[in-house]
Amino acid sequence: MIGLYLILLFMIAASYIAVQIKDLLSSVVAVGAAGLALSVAFLILKAPDLAITQLAVEIVCLVILIKATVKRDTVSTKDMRGFITTIVSLIFIGTFLFFAYLALKELPKFGEPLMRVAQNYIQTGQAKTGASNLVSSVILDFRAYDTLGEATVLFTAVIGVLAVLRRIGRKKKDEVIKEND
Numbered sequence: 001m002i003g004l005y006l007i008l009l010f011m012i013a014a015s016y017i018a019v020q021i022k023d024l025l026s027s028v029v030a031v032g033a034a035g036l037a038l039s040v041a042f043l044i045l046k047a048p049d050l051a052i053t054q055l056a057v058e059i060v061c062l063v064i065l066i067k068a069t070v071k072r073d074t075v076s077t078k079d080m081r082g083f084i085t086t087i088v089s090l091i092f093i094g095t096f097l098f099f100a101y102l103a104l105k106e107l108p109k110f111g112e113p114l115m116r117v118a119q120n121y122i123q124t125g126q127a128k129t130g131a132s133n134l135v136s137s138v139i140l141d142f143r144a145y146d147t148l149g150e151a152t153v154l155f156t157a158v159i160g161v162l163a164v165l166r167r168i169g170r171k172k173k174d175e176v177i178k179e180n181d
Contacts, residue, residue: 001110004044008100011037012093019089025069032062053150056157063164 011034018030035058042051121138131137139147 004041007037007041007044010034011041012096015096016089016093019092025066028062028065028069031065032058035061049150053153056154060157060160060164063161067164 014030014034014037018027018034021027021030035054039051039054039058042048042054121142122134125134125137125142126132129137129141131141
């Protein structure tokens, strides 16, 4: 459980850096670090499906944000940074820590998982679905909408990456690009 707390502290630190740093590209990198840490936290909590989905979405978002950031001329303004920005950031971090504490307090103790749903799948899975493979019956019958949602998120991430990295449609003035047939 200490590992999870360290990951959560890293996420909080990365989020704070993302809000406070003046360079826009560095801020995007800090947000990416927080998202990667969230993916690792999902792995620690034994949720690999969420970790994969989070990682895919995080990569697409980082590609889009970095592409938008590098093209933009970043001029930092000092008039918006000040006392009010620091107070709002501290209020946000305090609120996040409060709700994180409430959420973590409700988790079961390590080593004592609540297995009521899993026991129901094991006991009634073959009778309800008629499938000989219990894992397939759970994924395709009991959790079909969840599996469909994860597949949709992964498909959307791939389409997003392809849309951002495509060559056709991006050209400089007076440049002719020929399509490969």
